[in-house]
Amino acid sequence: MNTGSYQVTKIASNVENEIERLKGQVELFWNKELKRYIEFGLRDGISLVELGSGPGFVIEKIKENFPDIQVTAVEIDSVLVNYAKNYFNKKKIKNVKVIKKSIMETGLKNDTFDLAITRLVLEHLPDPLNAVREIHRILKPGGKAIFIDNDFEMHLMTYPHIPKLRKLYDAYCQCRYSEGGNPKIGRELPKLLKKSGFVNVDFEIINAHSEVDGDQKFFKSEGLGIPSKLVQEGVLSSKDLGEILIDWRNMLKDNNHSIIRQLYMAVGEKTLQEP
Known part of the structure; x- marks a missing residue:
């Protein structure tokens, strides 16, 4: 089975550092994400499924706020499955x-869950449409599904501007496309939901800004693991990465510097069955 363009042991140069990066990526956007989740139906007592649940950091955050939710975590990567089980026990x-x-x-059975969350997963799949259809199937009538993903046409942006970041993102996209993924899927989310049978589709862009969230959250959510892997795979030159790092350090020295990043969110509802 093609597991897509994300495998934790292959995408970055160090598994432990990559898992910490995933944690930082949750923390960077969490406050704004939680508001949207609540708006779209997250509450205590419901049945929730997270698809592509990874190390379990999103579920941990949800459980902190809604301890009585019944959660099913679906993950295909054995390393992450074992990590999540141990993490939840700990x-x-x-x-x-x-x-x-x-x-x-x-x-999973048809018509089972009140809410589904799929976060930063579709971009790594060779067949995202049928993944969305599978999620539609397991939702209860009237249930909602939330999809969050990247679009690397607009990923991390800075002031002062770092033009060479474009080389990094182009290299990343080249790798993900070659593995069957689509790192620019963010713009396609509403259409995917409608094609899969969802109604009342809505679309949001969630922003994180260093002046609001602090530089450290951005540092934790990025890291060098994936760029280093791109150099190892020959799609990004070590010279380009070195120049990007110099420009990054110079950007941070500017007292007026800013870092911004976006996530793209679409939500849809499963139609109520006819009486």
Whole structure:
């Protein structure tokens, strides 16, 4: 089975550092994401499924706010499945069932969940449309699905501007496209939802800004693991990476510097069945 363009042991140069980066990526956007999740139906007592749940950091955050939610975590990567199970045990997070399954074939029953969250997953799949259809299938009538993804045409931006970041993102996109992913899928989310049968589709852009969130959250959510891997794979030159790092340091020295990043969110609802 093609597992897509994200495997934690292959995408970055160090697995532990990559897992920490994933944690930082959750923390960077969490406050604004949580507001949207609540707006779209997150509340205590519902049944929730997260598809592509990774190390479990999103579920941990949700459980901190809504401890009585019944959660199913679906993840195909064995390393991340084991990490999540151990993490939930260590943190004493209850009522979470972790299953090793593909988002394409979850094995879950029809009409089961009130809410589904799929975060930074579709961009890595060779067949995102059928993944969205599978999520539609397992939702209850009237249930909602939230999809969050990147669009690397507008990823990390800075002031002062760092033009060479474009080389980094082009190299990243080249790798992901070659593996069957689509790192610019953010703009396509509403159409994917409508094609999959969702109604009342809405679209949001979530922003993080260093002046609001602080530089450190950006540092934790980025890191050098993926850029270093791109150099190892020959799609980004070590010279270009070195120049990007110099420009990055110079940007941070500017007292007026800013860092901004976006995530793209689409939500859709499963139609209520006819009486």
